[in-house]
Amino acid sequence: METKKTAGAQIKEIAEKVGVSQSTVSVVLGGRGDRIRISKETQKKVWDAARELNYRPNIYARRLRQAEEEVPYVLAIFWRTDNLNSRVGRFIRGVYEASEKRECRVEVMIQPYRPGELMRHGEMLSGNRISGAVISGLSSEDQEALEAGDYTIPIILIGRESTKFHCVMMDSYRSGEQCIAYMAAPGIKTAAFIGFDNNSRAERKMEAGFMVGCRSRNIRVKEDWNVYLGCSSYENGYGAAREVLSKIELPSAWLVADSRLAGGIMDYCQDNGIRVPEDVRIIFFEESGILKYNRPPLSSVDVPSMEMAETALDIMLLACNSQIDIPIRREHLPLYCIRESSGGLPQDGEGKR
Amino acid sequence: METKKTAGAQIKEIAEKVGVSQSTVSVVLGGRGDRIRISKETQKKVWDAARELNYRPNIYARRLRQAEEEVPYVLAIFWRTDNLNSRVGRFIRGVYEASEKRECRVEVMIQPYRPGELMRHGEMLSGNRISGAVISGLSSEDQEALEAGDYTIPIILIGRESTKFHCVMMDSYRSGEQCIAYMAAPGIKTAAFIGFDNNSRAERKMEAGFMVGCRSRNIRVKEDWNVYLGCSSYENGYGAAREVLSKIELPSAWLVADSRLAGGIMDYCQDNGIRVPEDVRIIFFEESGILKYNRPPLSSVDVPSMEMAETALDIMLLACNSQIDIPIRREHLPLYCIRESSGGLPQDGEGKR
């Protein structure tokens, strides 16, 4: 019928070469030679032949044969190589904990991809070789290529809108709104947003939510007061703080789109006698393990990776089990680490929603 | 012979229920119903039955059947749930890039485990269901349990010594030595190490290397000058700097075991007119994306996760292909991010070895 597909030797060839049966080879290579009492001599011949023929066991065949009670789901997580930072760790943890909670076996494969090259792994997405896929860090280009394809498995985008696929994202607008809610206080008169020139859609939404939230609280904001930087650097942070402070009236509340600007901003304030949080309240986007250990401890908002992972898993399970045919879209509230820099410290010491 | 193993419905049952052949069911569920022109009606019946019987495809059977030219290696990475930070991302990236370099297909599974519960996944390690395993963050307890077992697949420990398994680690001793080499300069008179009470073996080695390196350069060090903290906090960093400065003569060079102490240490220096790097040169252990944006930019040493991943992959490939029977042990030099806080800035702006 069909011809042999895989390159490389298999158990059969080893058996032929050594002149023993396949079972013997299998037992030896499976490490059970001694237990089944295959002669030392035969064992050695088998190992030698395996090495010589460059044998590589087919893990899938083994797994199929040794079938477990419960067939696991195989979830592939596609993550951009240039973005493999701590968020991927939290995401993985989220998937793991959610799978425990749901009491289902999920095998997590992680597939890094370079921006622009997602479709090099296209065969994995369209070949029914996984139960579902989560794709993070998609560029417009990659998304377009992806949407041109046809898939039977559920595909879940993280942090990107799509009409064709499921998507799980952070509600950036509400996160901006909520930030000012955390910082608002009777005395606060003005507010400003510090972001970037080439800002993402999510960042623009966060800014919009922040501005609207300010206005609804009668905290004065102006497009003009906001600062847009070319990139993160100490100098840009320092300069941004100076620029904002030259225009606004204190006390003020700031939302900063990147915590790497913290050093420059905080130093400018300190150098100029601006007290945080008394004169300026600040929340930074993107939590870093180090913000907490600043003086004052710095507040942050971040993508709730663990929760988003849980949702992604749920969508996969749902899609695998009941053939939902319309894409699901879920927005999550961000993760707040509210510390002193934003004004009030919640009672539990460190507020995480 | 043997009885059916897996729970849940299979293609066969769906076929029986609907009254069609297995091929038809397979084609429909594989998303090729239209292409093969299965009637819409049959397709619907198949889907309905699949849902009703709670069908879950066996991915391994699919993969075996659709065998590719090259059988991939399946590498499982065991990582502690409480340690899923940015290092796991770098490690994954390292494995990916190394597998590209070696031109071999490697499927990376990531298996989080809770400290003390590694052996809950023991069956995965001993069942020949993967090509090899990398285990990071092993506790003594888990290691002991692990070493009691018997395995045919290569197991590679990250950052732990073992006589039974392969191991890949950072050369902490040399990293301490090298840190003082970076900070040494004619004027530097003293040096100190800031670490923790419950320090790890690796930390003790780093301290030892640092001390020896100092002495060999005639930079004065004393056990008494070193400070050992209970945990990381702003206050502990601040206090540690005060304590060290009360004993030593300037200029001095410090190696600090945790970059989260940076805030407190740098603030104490600033508050007391101690200039970094003129009076005190500092290197912190553990790189954080934010250190670079401090003023002065802070130097760090860190575990070279990507390189270690590459080595781990090489060991797995070697072990899979030639049955090395003695454990391999490889030590790596750390990753240095040398910035202004340690004195000299290398010519390329940011020195990474």
Added chain:
DNA sequence: CTGAAAGCGCTTACAG
């Protein structure tokens, strides 16, 4: 101690 044979759950050429 070793071999012949069944079968894990799927997909795919092929015949009709």
Added chain:
DNA sequence: CTGAAAGCGCTTACAG
């Protein structure tokens, strides 16, 4: 448009 049958590469009872 659908079915019968082969076979992916392994492991495992069972017979000898």
